[in-house]
Amino acid sequence: MKTVYIYRSFERFWHWTQAFLIFFLALTGFEVHGSFSFFGFENAVIFHRYAAYSLIVLIIFAIFWHFTTGEWKQYLPTTKFLKAQMDYYILGIFKNSPHPTKKTVLSKLNPLQRITYLVLKILVIPIMVISGLFYIFYRYSSGGFIAGLDIENLEPVALIHTAGAYALIAFVVVHVYLITTGHSILTNLKAMMTGYEDIEDENELINKINNNKVIK
Amino acid sequence: MRKFIIVLSVTFVIILVAFSIFSDKTYRPTNAVVLKAKYSEKPAKVVDHSKFAVLQKDFQRPQDVTATCISCHNKRHIEVMQSSHWNWERPDYIEGKGIVYLGKKNIINNYCIGTQSNTKSCAKCHIGFDMKENGVSYTDSTNVDCLVCHDQSNSYLKGANLSGTPDPGVDLRKVAQSVGRPTRDNCGVCHFYGGGGNNIKHGDLDNTMFHPGREIDIHMDEAGPNLVCIDCHKTENHQIQGKVYSIATLNTERSNCEDCHTETPHKALILNEHTLKVACQTCHIPIYSKGTPTNLDWDWSTAGRLKDGEPYEEVDSLGNHVYKSIKGSFTFGKNIEPNYVWFNGTAGHYVRGDKIEDTTKAVVLNPLYGSYSDKNSKIIPVKIHTATQIFDPVTRMIILPNLYADNVGEGAFWKDFDWNIASEKGMKAVGLPYSGKYSFIKTEMYWPINHQVAPKEESLTCTNCHQRENSRLAGLNDFYLPGRDYSSIIDLLGFLLIIASFAGVLSHGFLRVYFANKQK
Numbered sequence: 154m155k156t157v158y159i160y161r162s163f164e165r166f167w168h169w170t171q172a173f174l175i176f177f178l179a180l181t182g183f184e185v186h187g188s189f190s191f192f193g194f195e196n197a198v199i200f201h202r203y204a205a206y207s208l209i210v211l212i213i214f215a216i217f218w219h220f221t222t223g224e225w226k227q228y229l230p231t232t233k234f235l236k237a238q239m240d241y242y243i244l245g246i247f248k249n250s251p252h253p254t255k256k257t258v259l260s261k262l263n264p265l266q267r268i269t270y271l272v273l274k275i276l277v278i279p280i281m282v283i284s285g286l287f288y289i290f291y292r293y294s295s296g297g298f299i300a301g302l303d304i305e306n307l308e309p310v311a312l313i314h315t316a317g318a319y320a321l322i323a324f325v326v327v328h329v330y331l332i333t334t335g336h337s338i339l340t341n342l343k344a345m346m347t348g349y350e351d352i353e354d355e356n357e358l359i360n361k362i363n364n365n366k367v368i369k
Numbered sequence: 370m371r372k373f374i375i376v377l378s379v380t381f382v383i384i385l386v387a388f389s390i391f392s393d394k395t396y397r398p399t400n401a402v403v404l405k406a407k408y409s410e411k412p413a414k415v416v417d418h419s420k421f422a423v424l425q426k427d428f429q430r431p432q433d434v435t436a437t438c439i440s441c442h443n444k445r446h447i448e449v450m451q452s453s454h455w456n457w458e459r460p461d462y463i464e465g466k467g468i469v470y471l472g473k474k475n476i477i478n479n480y481c482i483g484t485q486s487n488t489k490s491c492a493k494c495h496i497g498f499d500m501k502e503n504g505v506s507y508t509d510s511t512n513v514d515c516l517v518c519h520d521q522s523n524s525y526l527k528g529a530n531l532s533g534t535p536d537p538g539v540d541l542r543k544v545a546q547s548v549g550r551p552t553r554d555n556c557g558v559c560h561f562y563g564g565g566g567n568n569i570k571h572g573d574l575d576n577t578m579f580h581p582g583r584e585i586d587i588h589m590d591e592a593g594p595n596l597v598c599i600d601c602h603k604t605e606n607h608q609i610q611g612k613v614y615s616i617a618t619l620n621t622e623r624s625n626c627e628d629c630h631t632e633t634p635h636k637a638l639i640l641n642e643h644t645l646k647v648a649c650q651t652c653h654i655p656i657y658s659k660g661t662p663t664n665l666d667w668d669w670s671t672a673g674r675l676k677d678g679e680p681y682e683e684v685d686s687l688g689n690h691v692y693k694s695i696k697g698s699f700t701f702g703k704n705i706e707p708n709y710v711w712f713n714g715t716a717g718h719y720v721r722g723d724k725i726e727d728t729t730k731a732v733v734l735n736p737l738y739g740s741y742s743d744k745n746s747k748i749i750p751v752k753i754h755t756a757t758q759i760f761d762p763v764t765r766m767i768i769l770p771n772l773y774a775d776n777v778g779e780g781a782f783w784k785d786f787d788w789n790i791a792s793e794k795g796m797k798a799v800g801l802p803y804s805g806k807y808s809f810i811k812t813e814m815y816w817p818i819n820h821q822v823a824p825k826e827e828s829l830t831c832t833n834c835h836q837r838e839n840s841r842l843a844g845l846n847d848f849y850l851p852g853r854d855y856s857s858i859i860d861l862l863g864f865l866l867i868i869a870s871f872a873g874v875l876s877h878g879f880l881r882v883y884f885a886n887k888q889k
Contacts, residue, residue, distance in 0.1 A: 162372040166379065187837045187852045194831035194852060198639060210383045242877075247884040305742065308849035312856050319863025323870040330874035334881075 159258055160348045164224075167215045168345055174208045175321060182318055205285050212278070227262050228271045235264040246334060256352055269324075277320055284314040404629055408594050412550055419546035428541040431498050431534060432511040437545070439510065446510040448607035454496045456507065457484070461618045463718055471618065475799075477721055477734060479667060479756040479814040480564035481696075483769040485721075486798035487781075490773035492533035494559040500532045502798065515548070518555045522547035530773065553579055553589065556598040565696070569664040572705070572752040573820040577660030585660050586821045601628070613817075620714025620745075624819075626650070648747040650819055651709065652829040657752060657818045662689055662701040668757040670809040672697035673786040680786070695772075695783040697757075707750030707818050709842055711739035716815075722801050724765040731755065731811035732767070741848040748845065750818040758812050759788060761796075763804035767812070771795035 160168070181204065184190060184197035192200060219225040237253035242265070245253070254263045262270065287310045335341040336351065344350035418424055423441070428434045439446050453459040458472030473484050473491070484491040485502070492500035497512045506512045514533065516525050525544045528536040535541070557579055564570030583590040589597070601624050602611040611624030626649040633641035643652075657663070673694060675681070680694030689701040717736040725732055739746035759768045771794040774781030782791035788807055796803035834842045835852030842850060 162376060163379070166376045170380075170383075185835075185851055186855060187835070190832075194835050195637075195639065198831075198851075199637075207383050214379060214383070247880055249885070249888060306849060307851075308854070311849050311851065311854070312859055315855070316859050316863065319859070319866055322863075323866045326867065326870040327874060330878065333878070 154351045154353060156349050157258060157352050158348055159256070159261060159350045159352075160345055161222075162348065163214075163218055165345060165348055167211060167218065170211055171208065171215075174204050174211065175325065177204045178208065179318060179322060182314075186315060186318075202289060205282075205289070209282060212282070227260070228267055228274065230268050230271055231264050233264065235268075238263050238265045242334075251353075256350070273324065277317055277324075280313065281317045281321070284310050284317065288314055405594065408596060408600060411595070414549050418548050421546075424542070424545050426542065428545065431514065431516070431541060434541050434545050435498075435511045435513050435515055438515045445607065446513045449496065449513050449515075450507070450510065452496075452607050452609070454609070455513065457495065459617075461718075463618050463720070464715075466720065469718075469720060471718060471720070475721055477719055477758075477767055477769065478564075478570075479734060479754050479758070479812055480570060480664075481772060482669075482758060482767075483721065483795075483799075485769055486771040486795045487773040489532050489775070490530045493527045493529065493531070494562075495533040498532070498534045506532075516541075516544050517558070518551045519548040520544045520555065521549040521552070523554060530775070551597070551599055553597050560598075564664060566664075566690075568658060568661045570754075571816055571820070572657045572663040573654070573816075573818045575658070575661045575663070578821070581660075581821075583824055587824050588822060603628075618716045618718055623714065646741075646747055648712075648749045650817075650822070651748050651750050653822050653825070654707070654750055654818050654820075655823055655827055655829050655833075656704050657707055657750070657821060658703045658705050659821055662687065662703040663705070663752065664699055664754065665702045665705075665752075666698075666700035666755045667696070668698040669759055670697065670757045672782070673788065675786065694786065705752070706841065708753045709748050709845060710737055710751055710815065711741060711743065711746040711845065711847075712737045712749045712817070713739040713743050713745040713747075715739075719767070721769060721799060722766060725760070725767070725810070726765075728760075728762070728765070728810060731813045733813045733815070735814055737815050737817075741845070748842070752816040752818055754814045754816060756812045756814075757809045759792060759807050760810035761792070761804050761806065762808045763806050764802050766801060767810070768792045768803065768807060769795045769799055769801075771798065 178201060181192060181197045181201035184192060184194065185201060191197070234254050241250060241253045244250075252263070254260075256263075288307070291307050291310060332341040332345075333339075335344075336353070340350060421441075423437050428437075435446070449455050453472055456472065456474070458470040458474040461469055461471040463469050463471075475483075475485070477483050481487070481491070488500050488502050496514045496517055497506055498514055499512055500506050514535075516535070517527065522544050524540060526536040526539055528534055557574075557576065560571075561567060561574050561576045561578060562569070563574070568575035577585050578589060580591055581589045583593060588594050588601075599609070602609050603624070604610065610622050612622050630649070632644050635641050671692070674692075675694060681692075682690055682694070683692040685691045685701075687701075690699055691701075692698050715738045717733075717738065719732060719734040737749075737751070759770055760766070761768050770788065770791040771781045772783050772791065774784050777784045779785075780787070780790040780794040782788065785791070789805070792807055793803050793805070829841065832852070834840050835850065837853060837855075840850070840853045842853065
């Protein structure tokens with residue numbers, strides 16, 4: 154085992170702020186949706202907008218960070234070990250098999266994570282941001298610039314935004330569960346909080362694979 | 370430490386940007402201080418008419434008073450004689466019909482139906498004397514009734530069924546010497562009693578507005594701004610601004626809240642955004658008929674029942690007339706939530722003689738036009754008044770019956786209680802055919818609720834409309850309203866997705882624990 158500094162301070166800040174904002178957006182958003190009453194409708198709408206703008210600013214910072222640090226390459230999808238990673242979650246994990254992909258500073262994400270996060274970044278979040286902006290500026294041309302779009306009906310905008318919200322919640326549920334599948338249950342959580350993670354070095358890994366074979 | 374400062378400054382920038390995006394540049398406050406100052410100075414009476422020599426006499430006829438008025442205020446009568454208060458009609462435009470002269474002269478309403486052939490009675494609310502069916506009185510300037518609008522002695526009274534001539538008991542000298550700027554009393558004496566009694570017609574104009582408190586009308590509150598009708602219904606040369614939507618079909622010369630207030634008067638951006646689609650009245654007049662009950666339904670079909678050959682009336686425990694032999698059955702209500710409709714300022718109108726194609730549903734006498742997709746439309750509150758009116762099933766026209774006559778045997782319904790004769794007489798008077806057969810048909814009128822604005826703490830709140838159940842806008846379904854509307858399919862699929870996610874991770878976690886224990 155060796156301790157590696159894997160999540161830098163901005164990355165952690167970005168992650169946790171985004172996590173909080175998404176949670177808060179879900180809470181206020183579903184109140185606006187009429188699912189429950191908590192903050193009061195007007196507050197829910199106002200808070201939702203504040204949180205939405207904050208998230209957009211955060212995303213702009215994050216994009217800048219990804220490109221200046223080259224971290225964007227972490228999200229390039231690969232099919233290499235994709236099957237192995239799926240097999241691991243479906244079978245291997247129950248047999249205490251080792252992770253099929255090794256986490257390093259240069260490759261923090263396994264092939265499944267790469268695809269999932271890429272879809273989030275280039276599909277789900279942009280859809281939510283764009284539909285959200287349409288929702289805010291739709292017809293009520295307080296800023297004026299979106300009046301020219303003249304969307305006939307808020308309904309498709311609202312329904313796409315709602316559907317995206319459900320998808321994000323489902324993602325969060327699975328995501329929160331999957332972080333417990335690290336070396337120990339709390340390994341990944343600690344890493345995202347402190348930045349440091351204990352990563353198995355190669356010798357240990359080889360030993361483990363051998364041991365595993367013996368058990369079989 | 371360095372990291373901490375970076376994180377802190379980034380957070381700060383994010384919050385700063387978010388706030389700057391939100392700073393509301395649209396908020397243009399109504400200058401309440403300026404308005405209050407303006408309206409706290411009540412117009413002083415600059416002229417004391419009791420000192421004028423020409424008014425120091427006992428007038429025999431009301432026409433003599435008018436002639437005396439004109440002797441100083443020359444040409445003012447011409448202004449009056451150009452007004453719809455005098456002519457009971459004005460040029461208007463109805464889609465499909467073109468320019469039409471609309472007014473009490475020719476309109477059919479949901480109450481006493483029409484003035485024609487009933488002028489003697491209806492003219493009690495005409496600003497003239499001696500109104501005749503043939504219109505002769507319209508050309509005689511001494512028939513202009515200056516006093517009904519300008520009396521400040523509170524003793525002027527129009528006589529019942531006297532064609533607009535004052536009650537014989539009125540002291541014309543006293544009234545003539547008292548004249549001044551019209552107050553709520555002058556307007557209210559007719560407009561609060563439209564439809565034949567207090568608050569029958571409008572629902573937002575009633576006799577509590579002679580001396581209203583804050584709870585009745587925030588603007589007219591006697592202890593507060595104490596506004597009078599003509600403060601909003603601004604008048605130049607006897608042309609009074611603010612046409613009632615139920616009669617006027619064009620969107621001109623309306624009185625609007627925005628005449629004094631700005632279009633974006635709220636501190637909250639989110640409320641100002643609403644003013645594009647929601648009229649001020651919608652939120653600020655949450656209920657109507659606050660002071661006294663208003664008539665909601667008028668059923669003429671039950672009229673004419675007699676007891677021992679005599680007409681009678683029934684009054685309910687609250688003092689409302691629920692039945693009158695001369696008029697039929699009534700339904701009243703108080704503190705009523707308005708209905709809400711889209712309205713772009715233009716309306717249609719049923720004009721006498723129009724044939725009704727579809728007799729299976731209620732005839733809307735004044736359909737208000739507008740829709741969500743119409744840029745000029747806003748949601749407004751209305752009182753929807755329903756009625757059952759007499760109708761000719763052969764000619765398919767609403768019948769204008771002769772209701773009033775001085776004597777029994779002249780054929781008027783209120784004296785003889787015979788629909789057939791009253792219909793024949795009434796339709797003949799307006800030159801329309803009557804087949805000799807009558808039935809009854811449902812009619813509706815839309816009365817926009819514009820008066821009796823509530824104190825701001827009583828305004829509607831978000832969830833009066835933005836809620837799934839009992840939304841005030843439940844009837845307006847041509848748009849997506851957040852909080853009220855949703856797709857049940859998306860909600861179901863979304864719910865199932867989340868359930869499936871939970872089920873998946875829980876079972877996966879359970880298996881992990883199970884196999885881990887097994888391997889120990």
